[in-house]
Amino acid sequence: xxxxxxxxxxxxxxxxxxxxxxxxxxxxxxxxxxxxxxxxxxxxxxxxxxxxxxxxxxxxxxxxxxxxxxxxxxxxxxxxxxxxx
Numbered sequence: 461x462x463x464x465x466x467x468x469x470x471x472x473x474x475x476x477x478x479x480x481x482x483x484x485x486x487x488x489x490x491x492x493x494x495x496x497x498x499x500x501x502x503x504x505x506x507x508x509x510x511x512x513x514x515x516x517x518x519x520x521x522x523x524x525x526x527x528x529x530x531x532x533x534x535x536x537x538x539x540x541x542x543x544x545x
Contacts, residue, residue, distance in 0.1 A: 461485065469515035469525050477501045490520050495539055502545065510540045 465475040467486060481500035483489050489497055494517035502508040511525070513536050518525040521532075528536075 464489070467519050468523070469519045474501075474512060474515065477505060480504055486519070489516065494520055494536070499543060502543070506545050510537060513540055 463475065464470045464478055464484075464486065465472050470478070478484070478489065478497065478501070481497070481504065483492060483497055483500070492500075494513060497516050498508060498513040501512065514528060514533065515525050517532060517536055518528050521528070
């Protein structure tokens with residue numbers, strides 16, 4: 461099984477945060493979704509930014525963050541605005 465940090469967009473810090481919030485595999489991340497995963501991370505790290513949310517979604521989609529569609533970016537930015545601390 462691959463470590464989360466072996467997937468695009470997930471570095472060691474985000475991997476550690478995902479583990480802290482109970483997400484240990486890509487399957488778990490996909491099941492929970494980027495928004496819920498980001499909300500959980502935000503509870504332990506108030507500095508969680510839009511880039512982390514975009515990275516989580518891109519990882520779920522199996523693409524690099526820069527390749528997210530504009531529609532996905534708009535949707536996630538709106539979610540971020542509504543939920544940032």
